[in-house]
Amino acid sequence: MKSAVETLNPTRVRLTVEVPFEELKDSLDAAYKKINQQVTVKGFRKGKIPARVIDQRFGRGAVLEEAVNDALPKFYTEAINEAELNPLGQPEVDITELKDGETLNFTAEVDIRPTIEIPDYSGIEVTVDAVEVSDEDVEKSVEQLRERFASTSPVERAAEDGDVVTIDLEAKVDGEVLEDGVAEGVSYTIGSGELLEGIDDAVKGLEAGGEATFTSELKGGSAEGKEAEVTVKVTQVAARELPALDDDFAQLASEFDTLDELKADSRKRLENMKQYDQATQAQERVLDELLKLAEVPIPEKLLADEIQTRKHNLEHHQLGQMGIDLAKYLEIQGKTEEEFTAETEEQAVKGIKTQFILDELVNKEKLNVNQEELTEHLMRRAASSGMSPDQFAQAVVEGGQVPMLVGEVARGKALAVVVEAAKVTDTNGEVVDLEDAEDEAAEAAAEVESAESAEDEAAEKTEA
Structure with a gap:
């Protein structure tokens, strides 16, 4: 088999493939065998019809069509591997020549993952909100807790x-x-x-x-x-x-004996959540700066598919659960359909660029995902989906989505490398140390969630 690659643009190629006819032998044999099992000819047992009889009765063309359909995926894959391409989606195949006993020629156009040059990201600088908790913030938090025990x-x-x-x-x-x-x-x-x-x-x-x-x-x-x-x-x-704000309330609504202890815990929780928000904000802003530095061509078909997927998920899942259609959603948002389409395209472009450049960073930095990291990510995803870890893991395995989760973890590690190299300061001019910030913030969020669950149980017992 011979193949050649023609670059149509940075994200699309055309493969030209020439296959000697003898390489179709296995597929031809399989075609005769398949047709043998599907047809009957008087005077011959099922499955024992000679090839020449099949050619006479049903036409050699039918056999060739079956054989070529069987062989094309294999030859296409060989050509892709030989050219060391990373295809995206299904190819558009065109058989340009098929001569019985001589040759099979075809072309295949397909989108490919573009070659990306990772920019120097060591100079990225971003500013994030400072972690500040006021007395008013604490009072508001305690008042909200008080409302739950009304x-x-x-x-x-x-x-x-x-x-x-x-x-x-x-x-x-x-x-x-x-x-x-x-x-x-x-x-x-x-x-x-x-x-x-x-x-x-x-x-x-x-x-x-x-x-x-x-x-x-x-x-x-x-x-x-x-x-x-x-x-x-x-x-x-x-x-x-509303219950009186005193030590009795602190004992009712929490594990603490005094109102001062409850307020101190509320302040700590608010600080934890603001640290989590700060870490998330840093990641988002560093990523935005990284995307500005990198030239990332976008495959047209991939972009069109991504836009369609985002629209479908919004209309049939998110809005469906809310009981409204897209027209009503746009009315509520005060947007035209053109504005909505433009925003969706912008989000899709950003999503594709992010995946491409972070995947390239994973390869460049030779980042691997171990079982512990994958399990932690699975636990977080399960919690956000409202499923138990076992249920979520089963759904992931049955849906063949394990590679997708591995990719998410790897890209998260790649972004962490860039964030670590960036200079992050808060609005007070203080340098923010984000080393292990994501893990610490996740633990803080988990502590807050656990405490809120305990408050919910206490409130339910009070109501009962």
């Missing part, structure tokens, strides 16, 4: 902001009550904005047994997006009561 008690008065009301709802469109437009015993905190627009004004001032009617656009259900006449009846008004 209790309610029924009152015999008109409903006010902050009260929890129990209500019955009935929605009509064009004078007809919707099948899914009736709800009873709904608990709603006035001012939370969790239900229909206009409901706060409707229920404020009502006592138990009072009702009001208002007009609102429905956010979901069979008449989503339509204007409806909604009747709301208040069956109970309950006032929220």
